[in-house]
Amino acid sequence: MKFDKISQVSYHFIAMLKLPIYMDNHATTPIDPRVLEAMGSCLREHFGNASSLNHPFGWQAQKLVERARAQIARLLHADSKEIVFTSGATESNNLALKGIAEIYGEKGRHLIMQVTEHKSVLDPARHLERHGFQVTYLPVDSYGQIRLDELERAITGKTILISIMAANNEIGTLEPIEEIGRIAKEKGVLFHADAAQAVGRIPVDVEKMGIDLLSFSAHKMYGPKGIGALYVRRKNPRVRLAPQIHGGGQEGGLRSGTLNVPAIVGFGEACEIAARELETETERILRLRTRLYEAVTRGLDEVTLNGHPRNRLAGNLNLSFSGVEGESLLMSLSEEIAVSSGSACTQARVEPSYVLKALGLAEDLVHSSIRFGLGRFNTEEEVDYTARRVVQTVRRLREISPLYEKTGSGKKSERKPTLQEGLPK
Numbered sequence: 288m289k290f291d292k293i294s295q296v297s298y299h300f301i302a303m304l305k306l307p308i309y310m311d312n313h314a315t316t317p318i319d320p321r322v323l324e325a326m327g328s329c330l331r332e333h334f335g336n337a338s339s340l341n342h343p344f345g346w347q348a349q350k351l352v353e354r355a356r357a358q359i360a361r362l363l364h365a366d367s368k369e370i371v372f373t374s375g376a377t378e379s380n381n382l383a384l385k386g387i388a389e390i391y392g393e394k395g396r397h398l399i400m401q402v403t404e405h406k407s408v409l410d411p412a413r414h415l416e417r418h419g420f421q422v423t424y425l426p427v428d429s430y431g432q433i434r435l436d437e438l439e440r441a442i443t444g445k446t447i448l449i450s451i452m453a454a455n456n457e458i459g460t461l462e463p464i465e466e467i468g469r470i471a472k473e474k475g476v477l478f479h480a481d482a483a484q485a486v487g488r489i490p491v492d493v494e495k496m497g498i499d500l501l502s503f504s505a506h507k508m509y510g511p512k513g514i515g516a517l518y519v520r521r522k523n524p525r526v527r528l529a530p531q532i533h534g535g536g537q538e539g540g541l542r543s544g545t546l547n548v549p550a551i552v553g554f555g556e557a558c559e560i561a562a563r564e565l566e567t568e569t570e571r572i573l574r575l576r577t578r579l580y581e582a583v584t585r586g587l588d589e590v591t592l593n594g595h596p597r598n599r600l601a602g603n604l605n606l607s608f609s610g611v612e613g614e615s616l617l618m619s620l621s622e623e624i625a626v627s628s629g630s631a632c633t634q635a636r637v638e639p640s641y642v643l644k645a646l647g648l649a650e651d652l653v654h655s656s657i658r659f660g661l662g663r664f665n666t667e668e669e670v671d672y673t674a675r676r677v678v679q680t681v682r683r684l685r686e687i688s689p690l691y692e693k694t695g696s697g698k699k700s701e702r703k704p705t706l707q708e709g710l711p712k
């Protein structure tokens with residue numbers, strides 16, 4: 288009888304759990320069925336070109352675009368006129384940096400950012416350096432945050448733009464955006480934030496945060512791929528921008544090309560859902576993350592938390608497992624659990640994460656890191672299964688690892704940050 292009960296429980300458990308488990312929500316998110324529903328009817332029924340203003344097909348498409356624009360603007364506390372559609376955050380970041388440099392280059396040729404920015408900010412910055420601009424790359428502390436006094440010191444009379452990411456894609460660390468916005472305003476410098484990981488996951492208010500330009504993307508918030516936006520402030524100050532894609536003059540001339548109406552509709556719906564559910568969703572995801580962290584650290588010693596203990600995205604857990612190659616762990620798990628080591632966006636090249644290196648993490652810990660990205664559709668069952676598999680796999684890999692012997696099994700290294708429960712401050 289007792290045995291029966293146990294097997295019933297485990298059968299129930301397995302029946303509810305569908306493998307592989309997706310826990311890589313920083314790379315991209317699955318589309319929300321409600322978003323899909325909104326896009327489906329648009330794809331089926333409204334094929335008009337939103338620029339065709341001489342017939343009802345175009346009018347209908349334009350109406351849908353403007354409705355979505357308003358939904359998106361509401362999530363940011365912005366005005367719809369301040370939303371420029373792009374293909375995603377990469378394009379938005381490029382438009383922001385190059386577009387500002389082109390217009391304000393006369394005034395000054397200096398930009399400031401942080402070393403842990405995403406490649407889609409760092410690469411345009413390198414491009415600008417090749418064209419005579421000077422870029423200051425601010426270092427980060429061991430949690431991945433910049434120091435505000437260093438930011439202030441870096442600003443000169445020639446600085447035209449500060450570009451600081453709102454949330455890091457690898458370690459989830461949140462930057463003090465509101466304080467940065469205040470400093471930028473005081474010094475009269477424009478402030479761009481790459482918020483690809485932040486919009487839909489933390490409250491973003493461009494007014495309160497003093498943001499002048501903001502890049503974000505639908506596929507990080509349960510919307511479709513290939514659509515994103517750049518918020519461009521229109522007053523106090525009115526930000527001017529040089530277009531980087533020329534053509535039919537769509538999006539107020541800032542980004543030409545026929546608008547992808549179904550994707551825009553999906554993006555709008557994703558923002559509307561986020562605005563409504565962000566608070567309850569964050570709490571639920573936080574609980575899942577705490578559960579995962581506690582189960583993993585109960586089962587294993589020498590686990591290091593990377594990133595900020597509290598000021599981080601609710602769904603982010605970046606851990607290093609001493610003595611284990613992150614890549615080997617990833618491979619051992621990959622058929623059942625989708626997680627990531629380092630940044631997925633640069634995985635064509637296998638190189639140690641520059642973000643983890645910037646935190647001052649020891650080389651072996653950089654190589655032994657795994658990023659768990661929890662999201663809307665993860666369940667407690669998935670978390671429990673993942674924790675069990677991670678613990679088993681790390682133990683097995685450590686048994687055969689010469690690296691683990693060298694560091695000394697069970698050795699307690701210097702004080703490490705532990706995850707703090709609750710919302711970021």
Ligand SMILES: Cc1ncc(COP(=O)(O)O)c(C=O)c1O
Nearest residue numbers: 375376377405456483484504632
């Ligand atoms: C912080 C950050 N910025 C920019 C991007 C690029 O976004 P997209 O895929 O929409 O071009 C990503 C995607 O990984 C990201 O995490």
